[in-house]
Amino acid sequence: MMLGKTAGGLYWMFRYLERAENTARLLEAGWRMALTKSDAGENEWESILSTTGSAASYTAKFENVEPAQVIDFLLRDKDNPSSVLSTIEAARSNARMVRTALSSEVWEATNECWMAVKKVLARPVSQRNLYDTLTAIRFRASVVRGALHGTMLRNDIFAFSRLGTFLERADNTARILDVKYYVLLPSAADVGSDIDNVQWEVILRSVSADTAYRWLNGGELTPTGIAEFLMLDDRMPRSLIFCYTNINRQLDRLAKEYGTRHPSHELAHKICDRLNNAVIEQVVDDGLHEFLQSSIADTAQLAGTIQSDFRFFE
Amino acid sequence: MTIEPDKFDEMLRTADLPRDPYKAYHEWFSGEDVKDLRKKSRQAEEFFRRIGITFNVYGQQEAQERLIPFDIVPRIIAAKEWQHLERGIKQRVRALNAFLKDIYHRQEIIRAGRVPKHLIAQNEAFLPEMMGVCPPGGIYTHIVGTDLVRTGENEFFVLEDNARTPSGVSYMLENRETMLQMFPELFTQLNVRPVSSYPQRLRRSLSQSAPDCANGKPMVAVLTPGIHNSAYFEHAFLADQMGAELVESHDLQIVDGRVAMRTTQGYTPIDVLYRRVDDEYLDPLTFNPDSLLGVPGIMDVYRAGRITLANAPGTGIADDKALYSYMPDIVEFYTGEKAILKNVPTWRCSEEDSLKYVLDNLAELVVKEVHGSGGYGMLVGPAASKKEIREFEKKLRAKPGNYIAQPTLALSTVPILTNAGLAPRHVDLRPFVLMSPKSIDIVPGGLTRVALKKGSLVVNSSQGGGTKDTWVLGD
Numbered sequence: 001m002m003l004g005k006t007a008g009g010l011y012w013m014f015r016y017l018e019r020a021e022n023t024a025r026l027l028e029a030g031w032r033m034a035l036t037k038s039d040a041g042e043n044e045w046e047s048i049l050s051t052t053g054s055a056a057s058y059t060a061k062f063e064n065v066e067p068a069q070v071i072d073f074l075l076r077d078k079d080n081p082s083s084v085l086s087t088i089e090a091a092r093s094n095a096r097m098v099r100t101a102l103s104s105e106v107w108e109a110t111n112e113c114w115m116a117v118k119k120v121l122a123r124p125v126s127q128r129n130l131y132d133t134l135t136a137i138r139f140r141a142s143v144v145r146g147a148l149h150g151t152m153l154r155n156d157i158f159a160f161s162r163l164g165t166f167l168e169r170a171d172n173t174a175r176i177l178d179v180k181y182y183v184l185l186p187s188a189a190d191v192g193s194d195i196d197n198v199q200w201e202v203i204l205r206s207v208s209a210d211t212a213y214r215w216l217n218g219g220e221l222t223p224t225g226i227a228e229f230l231m232l233d234d235r236m237p238r239s240l241i242f243c244y245t246n247i248n249r250q251l252d253r254l255a256k257e258y259g260t261r262h263p264s265h266e267l268a269h270k271i272c273d274r275l276n277n278a279v280i281e282q283v284v285d286d287g288l289h290e291f292l293q294s295s296i297a298d299t300a301q302l303a304g305t306i307q308s309d310f311r312f313f314e
Numbered sequence: 315m316t317i318e319p320d321k322f323d324e325m326l327r328t329a330d331l332p333r334d335p336y337k338a339y340h341e342w343f344s345g346e347d348v349k350d351l352r353k354k355s356r357q358a359e360e361f362f363r364r365i366g367i368t369f370n371v372y373g374q375q376e377a378q379e380r381l382i383p384f385d386i387v388p389r390i391i392a393a394k395e396w397q398h399l400e401r402g403i404k405q406r407v408r409a410l411n412a413f414l415k416d417i418y419h420r421q422e423i424i425r426a427g428r429v430p431k432h433l434i435a436q437n438e439a440f441l442p443e444m445m446g447v448c449p450p451g452g453i454y455t456h457i458v459g460t461d462l463v464r465t466g467e468n469e470f471f472v473l474e475d476n477a478r479t480p481s482g483v484s485y486m487l488e489n490r491e492t493m494l495q496m497f498p499e500l501f502t503q504l505n506v507r508p509v510s511s512y513p514q515r516l517r518r519s520l521s522q523s524a525p526d527c528a529n530g531k532p533m534v535a536v537l538t539p540g541i542h543n544s545a546y547f548e549h550a551f552l553a554d555q556m557g558a559e560l561v562e563s564h565d566l567q568i569v570d571g572r573v574a575m576r577t578t579q580g581y582t583p584i585d586v587l588y589r590r591v592d593d594e595y596l597d598p599l600t601f602n603p604d605s606l607l608g609v610p611g612i613m614d615v616y617r618a619g620r621i622t623l624a625n626a627p628g629t630g631i632a633d634d635k636a637l638y639s640y641m642p643d644i645v646e647f648y649t650g651e652k653a654i655l656k657n658v659p660t661w662r663c664s665e666e667d668s669l670k671y672v673l674d675n676l677a678e679l680v681v682k683e684v685h686g687s688g689g690y691g692m693l694v695g696p697a698a699s700k701k702e703i704r705e706f707e708k709k710l711r712a713k714p715g716n717y718i719a720q721p722t723l724a725l726s727t728v729p730i731l732t733n734a735g736l737a738p739r740h741v742d743l744r745p746f747v748l749m750s751p752k753s754i755d756i757v758p759g760g761l762t763r764v765a766l767k768k769g770s771l772v773v774n775s776s777q778g779g780g781t782k783d784t785w786v787l788g789d
Contacts, residue, residue: 311580
C-alpha cells in the first residue's frame with residue numbers, strides 16, 4: 001500500500017534528477033560546439049534554451065544570448081526552475097517527502113548529490129571548470145540511479161520512480177530532436193557538409209550516444225540514421241521506443257501488483273504500438289516535426305493520466 | 315580539566331579522579347590522543363549531514379538546515395541511578411494521565427481543592443472540546459518526554475513534563491548509532507544498555523492503544539506538518555523505523571466515519587494517528603477555522619472512538635508551567651504515594667507574597683513564561699544585565715500571572731571535548747516514556763542536551779545547545 005502523495009513524490013524526484021542530468025548533457029554538447037567557433041556554435045545556445053524549455057524565462061531576464069550567461073542560467077539560476085541547481089533541489093525536496101519509501105542508500109546518495117551540486121554551483125562556473133563540473137553532476141546523479149537499482153525492491157515504489165525517469169527522458173529526447181529536426185531532413189541543402197556533421201554530433205552527444213552510434217553504424221553519419229537511432233532503436237537507452245517500452249513495463253507491473261488497469265495502461269500501449277510500427281522513411285515523409293510534436297503531446301497526456309489514475313493529488 | 319567546586323560534575327570528582335560510572339570510560343579516554351578524537355568529532359558531523367539529520371531554524375533563510383552539534387563524550391548513568399529515575403518517571407506519567415482523565419471528566423481534584431479551578435478554566439491549554447471525551451483505552455499521554463536536571467549525587471529534579479508532542483528521540487537513536495560506528499571498542503568494554511528497540515516499542519505501544527474498530531494489525535500513521543517543519547527529519551525517521559505511513563493532513567479525509575488516507579488504490583482507514591502537529595492544526599472545524607492544515611471532521615471521528623490520536627488533544631494542560639508547581643500534589647492525589655522525583659521549588663507570581671519575593675530577588679532567579687517553550691521569553695537572573703532585569707521587571711509587573719520563578723539551580727556538568735581537551739558544560743536529560751493501556755515503557759536512555767557555551771544554562775538547540783549520547787549502564 002502506498003500513499004498517492006508518495007507515488008507522486010517518487011515520480012517527481014526521478015523526473016527532476018533525469019532533468020538535471022539532461023541539462024548537464026545539453027550544456028556539455030553546447031560547450032563542445034562552442035569550441036568549434038562556428039556560427040552554429042553561437043546558435044547552439046539558443047537551441048539549448050528552447051530544448052530545456054527555458055527560452056521564455058531567459059529572455060524575460062536577459063537581452064542577449066551570451067554563452068556565459070546561458071551557462072549560468074541553466075546551471076545555477078534560482079529564477080530558472082529548470083536549472084540544474086533548481087532541479088536537484090526539487091529532487092531532494094521530493095526525496096525528503098518520500099523518505100520512508102526510499103532505502104537509506106538511495107536517500108543518502110540523493111542527499112550527497114544535492115550537497116555536492118550545491119557546493120560546485122555555489123559560485124559561477126568558469127569555462128575552464130565547466131567540463132569537470134558537468135562531469136561531477138552526472139556522476140552524482142548516476143550514484144542515485146545505481147543505489148536505486150542495487151537496493152530497492154521491484155515493487156510499486158520502483159515502478160513510480162522509473163515512470164518519472166522514462167517520461168522525462170522521452171520528453172527530453174523528443175525535444176532535442178524537434179529543436180534540430182531541420183538538420184535531420186534529407187532536403188536540407190548542404191547535406192554532409194562540415195556544419196551538418198557538427199550539428200549531428202551535437203545531437204548524438206546531447207543524449208550521450210555518439211560512441212554507441214558509431215559502433216552500430218561504422219562511423220557513417222546520416223540524418224535519417226540518427227533520427228531512427230534516437231526514435232526507433234530499442235537498444236538505445238534514451239530512444240523514444242526504449243523509454244516507452246519501459247513505461248509500459250512499469251505500468252504493467254503496477255497493474256499486476258494492484259490488480260487493476262487504468263486509462264494510462266491503454267494510452268501507453270497505444271503509444272508504444274505506434275512507435276513499434278513506425279518506419280523511419282515513412283515518418284520523415286509524413287513530417288518529422290509533426291511526429292515529434294505529437295510524441296511530446298502524447299508524453300504530456302500520459303503523464304497527466306498517470307497522475308490522476310494513481311491519485312498523486314486529490 | 316579544572317573542576318568548579320560549587321558545581322556537580324558527573325564524570326570527575328576531582329581533576330583526575332573519575333566517579334564510578336565513568337571509571338572505564340575515563341581510563342580509555344586517558345589513553346586517547348585529543349587530536350584524533352577531534353578528528354572523530356568532525357567525522358560525526360559529516361555522518362549527520364550525509365544522512366540528513368538536520369533541523370530547520372525559523373526565520374533564518376540562508377542557514378535553513380542546520381545540524382545540532384553533537385559532542386562525542388557520552389553522558390553515563392549508573393544502573394542504580396536509572397532504576398530510581400525509571401520508577402519516578404513512571405509514577406509521574408501515570409499521574410499525568412489520571413489527571414487528564416479527571417480534568418476532562420469529573421474534575422475531582424478541583425472539587426477536592428487541590429488545584430484551583432481558575433488555573434484550569436482560564437488556561438489556553440485546556441480544551442473544553444475534550445470534556446467528556448473518552449480516548450480509546452483511556453490513554454491521553456502515549457508519549458511523554460520528561461525533562462530532568464541534576465544538582466548532586468542523588469539530586470534529580472523534574473524541570474518539565476512534555477506531554478504534548480515531545481521531540482528529540484531520533485537524536486537519542488542516531489547519536490547512539492554514531493557512537494557505535496566511531497567507538498565500537500567502548501561498547502565491548504562497558505555494559506551499555508541498547509536503545510535501538512525504541513521504534514518497535516513505540517509501534518507496539520501505539521498498536522495496543524488502537525480503538526476497538528481496528529481489526530487485526532492496527533494501521534498506524536505519523537502525521538507531520540511537512541518537510542518544512544523543524545522536526546521533519548524525526549517524523550520521517552520514526553515512520554520509517556516503525557514501518558508506519560508518513561502522512562500530511564491533505565492526504566487524509568473522513569470516509570465512512572473513519573479517518574482514511576489517500577493511497578494509489580483509493581482510501582484506506584487509519585486506526586492510530588501519531589500526530590506531530592499541534593492541537594489547533596488538527597481539525598479546522600473544531601479548533602481553528604482559518605487553518606489550511608488539519609483534517610475537517612477528525613474530531614468527530616475521535617469523539618466516536620474510531621481513531622486513536624497520540625497524544626490526545628488537550629494534554630497541554632498537564633505540562634503547563636502554571637500547573638507545574640502543583641505536580642507533587644497531583645502525583646499524591648492520583649497515586650496515593652509521595653512523588654519519587656522532586657519538583658524544582660517554584661514561586662507562582664500570581665500570588666502576592668511570591669511576586670514580592672521574586673521582584674526582590676530577580677538577579678538570583680530564573681523566571682519563565684507560563685506558556686513559553688524552547689527557552690524563549692525567560693530571564694536567567696545571574697546571567698542577565700541590569701538593563702535586561704529592569705526590562706523584565708516591567709513585563710512581570712504588568713502581567714504577573716503570566717510568570718513563574720525558580721531558583722537558579724547549580725545544574726550538573728558533563729565534560730565536552732574542546733580543542734584544549736575536556737571542559738565542563740551544563741546538561742539536562744529527556745528520557746522518553748511510552749504509555750498504553752497495557753504498560754508504561756521507558757527505553758534505558760534519553761536525549762542529553764548540553765549547553766555548549768561556557769557557563770550557559772540554556773540547553774535548547776535553537777539557542778546554541780548540543781546533544782550527547784546517553785549511556786545507561788546495565789547491572
